Amino acid sequence: MKTSTSEGKHGIRWTAQNQLDDLDFADDLALLSHTHEQMQMKTASVTAVSASVDLSIHKGKTTVLKFKEENSNPITLDGETLEDVESFTYLRNIIDEQGGSDADVKARIGKARAAFPQLKNIWNSKQLSTNIKVRIFNTNIKAVLLYGAETWRTTTTIIKKVQVFINSCLRKTLNIHWPIPSAIAFCGREQTNFQLKKLGKDDGNG
Template sequence: MKDSEDAQLRDQQAGFHFADDLALLCQTQQQMQEKTNSVAAASAAIGLNIHKGKSKILRYNTACDNSITLHGEDLEDVKALTYLSSIIDEHGGSDADVKAWIGKARAAYLQLRNIWNSKLLSVNKPIPSSEF
């Protein structure tokens, strides 16, 4: 009975073989290690594997630097990372993220500068409107 339930669960989760974004938030190193072990065990139970090379540890406001391990291997500690298109750093602020967005906006503007400065465009021309 248990084997058939496991097989059924794996079949239901078939679309999740490549789930890739998860953030674990903890107050202590011990809690982080326990959550990491728990997620690894739950993932393995349904046939998912955690890619150790893509797993990162970002510490905020802590002096503790004990390693977090996954299957006996240390996970990489980083100073900043991108999560759901936002840059998160060890200082907890949004400065790096804001600078990145300003940089992207500047690059987009510079790509369109020739269009904005074109003599073929006029700010006095009415924009055609569509009535629904």
């Protein structure tokens, strides 16, 4: 990648002194550019460098996501048009054209909601203490829920959605009905707020 991106500054601004050209993990590659022209040049460069070491890019698995880009021309790879998409999944996180985290948060809540009833024997157990149940919830359900939360734009709306789900699970886990006792509110809200807010400054947007 260093070879294919060394010819010019075609990435996005990351810090005052640095730019981000790509995200790499194993054989997954996400190229980043500010303009259509830069992305086309970078795509061609990566393709050429890859071919020089007998590597090829799978065109069928390569897609393009545009964010606030007025140029509607397609990005091509070896003369073939790459598919434009509204969202894609990278390292199990959803990236969409809106640039926010709502789609990914919705997906994580869905996965955690699906995982929760699989442990119903634990939640319904009379032998396990409240402390043990909460620890199991944190390690098996909340871990699924907050996977990839480092990339979320942690708005008050997102924090509220996550908290509503957690409170619902804790009520079922501990067989507690409305109103929620302060102990349960603390158990879910305080820890979750800390986990989310330490990942990124809460900008207060909805």
